[in-house]
Amino acid sequence: xxxxxxxxxxxxxxxxxxxxxxxxxxxxxxxxxxxxxxxxxxxxxxxxxxxxxxxxxxxxxxxxxxxxxxxxxxxxxxxxxxxxxxxxxxxxxxxxxxxxxxxxxxxxxxxxxxxxxxxxxxxxxxxxxxxxxxxxxxxxxxxxxxxxxxxxxxxxxxxxxxxxxxxxxxxxxxxxxxxxxxxxxxxxxxxxxxxxxxxxxxxxxxxxxxxxxxxxxxxxxxxxxxxxxxxxxxxxxxxxxxxxxxxxxxxxxxxxxxxxxxxxxxxxxxxxxxxx
Amino acid sequence: xxxxxxxxxxxxxxxxxxxxxxxxxxxxxxxxxxxxxxxxxxxxxxxxxxxxxxxxxxxxxxxxxxxxxxxxxxxxxxxxxxxxxxxxxxxxxxxxxxxxxxxxxxxxxxxxxxxxxxxxxxxxxxxxxxxxxxxxxxxxxxxxxxxxxxxxxxxxxxxxxxxxxxxxxxxxxxxxxxxxxxxxxxxxxxxxxxxxxxxxxxxxxxxxxxxxxxxxxxxxxxxxxxxxxxxxxxxxxxxxxxxxxxxxxxxxxxxxxxx
Numbered sequence: 001x002x003x004x005x006x007x008x009x010x011x012x013x014x015x016x017x018x019x020x021x022x023x024x025x026x027x028x029x030x031x032x033x034x035x036x037x038x039x040x041x042x043x044x045x046x047x048x049x050x051x052x053x054x055x056x057x058x059x060x061x062x063x064x065x066x067x068x069x070x071x072x073x074x075x076x077x078x079x080x081x082x083x084x085x086x087x088x089x090x091x092x093x094x095x096x097x098x099x100x101x102x103x104x105x106x107x108x109x110x111x112x113x114x115x116x117x118x119x120x121x122x123x124x125x126x127x128x129x130x131x132x133x134x135x136x137x138x139x140x141x142x143x144x145x146x147x148x149x150x151x152x153x154x155x156x157x158x159x160x161x162x163x164x165x166x167x168x169x170x171x172x173x174x175x176x177x178x179x180x181x182x183x184x185x186x187x188x189x190x191x192x193x194x195x196x197x198x199x200x201x202x203x204x205x206x207x208x209x210x211x212x213x214x215x216x217x218x219x220x221x222x223x224x225x226x227x228x229x230x231x232x233x234x235x236x237x238x239x240x241x242x243x244x245x246x247x248x249x250x251x252x253x254x255x256x257x258x259x260x261x262x263x264x265x266x267x268x269x270x271x272x273x274x275x276x
Numbered sequence: 277x278x279x280x281x282x283x284x285x286x287x288x289x290x291x292x293x294x295x296x297x298x299x300x301x302x303x304x305x306x307x308x309x310x311x312x313x314x315x316x317x318x319x320x321x322x323x324x325x326x327x328x329x330x331x332x333x334x335x336x337x338x339x340x341x342x343x344x345x346x347x348x349x350x351x352x353x354x355x356x357x358x359x360x361x362x363x364x365x366x367x368x369x370x371x372x373x374x375x376x377x378x379x380x381x382x383x384x385x386x387x388x389x390x391x392x393x394x395x396x397x398x399x400x401x402x403x404x405x406x407x408x409x410x411x412x413x414x415x416x417x418x419x420x421x422x423x424x425x426x427x428x429x430x431x432x433x434x435x436x437x438x439x440x441x442x443x444x445x446x447x448x449x450x451x452x453x454x455x456x457x458x459x460x461x462x463x464x465x466x467x468x469x470x471x472x473x474x475x476x477x478x479x480x481x482x483x484x485x486x487x488x489x490x491x492x493x494x495x496x497x498x499x500x501x502x503x504x505x506x507x508x509x510x511x512x513x514x515x516x517x518x519x520x521x522x523x524x525x526x527x528x529x530x531x532x533x534x535x
Contacts, residue, residue: 087441094438098456098533107452108442139533159442225322 008076009037010163010195011061016070031058032221036214038134040075040162043189043196046204048216049265052197055091057216058165061254062088062199072271074163087156091171093148094205095140101151102127102136106160118259123263130184150161150184157188164196173199182209183238190235203258207232207250208241215257219267226257321503329507339511345488347515349405349477353412354470361417361469362462365424366450375425384388391479398484408485412476416469423465427458460534463527470519474512 006195013036022027030053038044059065060072063083072079073084087108095104103110105126106119114122127133130150140148149169155166170178186209189196202205206213207230215225232246241247303323303472309315310322317325333339368375394411401407431454481490489508496504 062441064441082440084443088438090434090438092432092434094434096435096439096452096456098459098531099452107439110452111439111445111448112442141533155442 009073010040010042010075011038011197012076013037013057013060013069014072014073016057016060016067016072018053018060018072019068023237029221030219031060031216032223034222034224035070036224036227038195038197041256042212043198043210044192044214045204045210046197046199046214046216047201047203047206047254049218049258049262050201050224051265051268052216052219052261053222054201054216055167057222058197058199059090061163062086062165064088066082083163084127084143085161086165089152089156089160089166089169091168091218093152095148095151095155096240098142100137100139101143102133104140104151105154105158107155110158122158123154126158126274130154146173146181149173149177149181150186153185153188158199162194163263164194166196168200169198170205171202178205179238186236186238203251203254204242206234207247207254213254215254215261218261225250226259228254228257292505295423317502318500319502321506325503326506326510327484329503330510333507333511339489339492342408342487342489342492343511343515345405346474346477346481346490346512349408349480349488350412350470350473352405352409353476354416354473356409357382357413357416357469357473358420358462358466360413361420362424364417365458366454367422368426369425369428369454370446370450382421386422390414394480394483397480403484403486408477408488410478411480412473415472415476419465419469420462421471423461424458427461428454430461431457460531463523463531466527467520470523474516478512 013034016034017032018030020030022028034057046054046057056065060067061074061079061083063072063079063081063086074083096107099107102120102123106116106123109119109122110116123138124133127136128154132147132150132154135143135147140151143151152169170181172180196210198206198209203213210230213228213230215228216222217225228250230250232241232244232250258260306315306320307323309319310317330339368378371380382413393414396406397407399409401410435453435457436449439449444452477488478490478493481488483490485491489512493505493508496502496508
């Protein structure tokens with residue numbers, strides 16, 4: 001399934017909007033008229049202030065939400081229903097608490113109709129790879145937050161799909177665990193030719209990981225404000241990258257476009273804005 | 277039941293000693309008050325008499341056929357009620373439209389005091405076991421149904437979305453996500469529903485039967501034999517406690533992931 005067609009973009013959004021109905025019956029527009037394309041094999045970060053519709057955008061690409069207007073195309077094919085070429089790593093814990101670590105990692109394979117033994121074997125190989133083999137028989141509640149994230153990552157990677165959608169996956173972790181997870185993610189991704197869309201509110205994380213940073217405006221009716229190519233060489237050393245001059249220059253440039261949006265969102269927040 | 281926290285085995289033994297002590301004290305006071313004439317044994321009997329009666333029943337073996345009938349009825353009511361309750365709970369939880377339409381009727385049926393249905397069921401299903409089974413089913417069904425429904429609706433949205441992104445079909449979702457989640461709720465209702473299954477059987481027997489513990493109690497009452505009534509209740513209580521203990525064990529194993 002990793003046969004990414006280099007000719008056409010992996011993900012295309014054409015004039016995509018999404019409205020929600022508020023409990024009061026009014027219409028709330030989360031994203032308005034977003035158009036963008038993501039090249040196959042690219043690592044793209046989406047940043048924006050809180051409540052700017054980043055998750056909505058990701059849910060639209062995942063097919064968990066249908067656009068109110070416009071179209072999402074995956075590999076040149078209009079998306080209808082769930083995106084079967086993507087996996088999704090959620091901000092919250094999404095492991096099944098009643099399944100062991102091993103069965104959680106092999107879950108997608110079982111859903112795909114692979115025999116249980118085969119799924120377990122594949123899951124075991126993934127646990128070896130992420131260093132959690134000794135915890136195969138534990139339940140998620142018995143693991144630390146960082147370990148749970150690693151299991152979730154293995155669960156997603158075991159599916160071997162073309163596209164990885166990630167919604168602030170590491171935001172709940174402490175700084176050190178977070179950096180370890182980011183490094184792990186880059187190691188897995190390097191040479192995999194998989195397309196990654198990584199949503200975060202942390203600009204440093206966005207730059208450190210991605211080939212390109214997409215800035216989204218404050219909600220409601222969020223749109224793409226700016227796109228910045230990250231010219232940092234790979235492989236990247238995430239421990240030192242934040243002290244590099246090129247990193248800080250880029251940080252300054254992107255922050256200039258993001259700053260206004262963050263301030264706007266803060267004002268809206270004080271006025272009782274909706275966090276979508 | 278409160279657990280003996282961090283006091284290990286000694287704590288557990290102390291706890292059991294206290295539990296036994298409370299029971300012994302209540303029975304002791306009862307026995308003493310009855311012997312001293314403070315309360316009339318005609319109305320409340322005496323613990324020693326009751327124990328003697330239960331002992332006679334057990335030794336002579338007369339109680340076993342009655343107990344077997346009651347347990348058979350209760351078991352059938354329990355199994356049928358749980359199966360129907362789980363099936364309906366799942367179906368309605370996954371079909372919100374249908375559930376909205378049926379909601380007032382379900383409430384209406386549940387609001388009905390089931391005991392008044394017993395004479396009707398006797399009429400419909402006769403004096404045999406089925407009138408009791410059906411009465412038990414009407415009690416068990418709603419408890420299990422509401423808990424299953426709640427359990428399925430209660431599942432974290434993210435777990436469902438994640439499973440769907442991993443390729444889960446509707447039947448995968450039921451088997452791997454909704455089922456185990458509902459199990460927590462169903463189990464919390466099992467203790468109640470086992471009690472209800474036995475209530476259904478006994479009340480049904482009490483109102484019209486030729487066998488069963490309810491019949492034994494009703495016969496004893498007919499001859500103002502209070503000791504017989506209390507002995508019947510004692511047998512039922514012991515059985516329910518034993519069954520409940522088994523359910524707790526099963527529950528602890530099935531829900532072992534909840535640490």
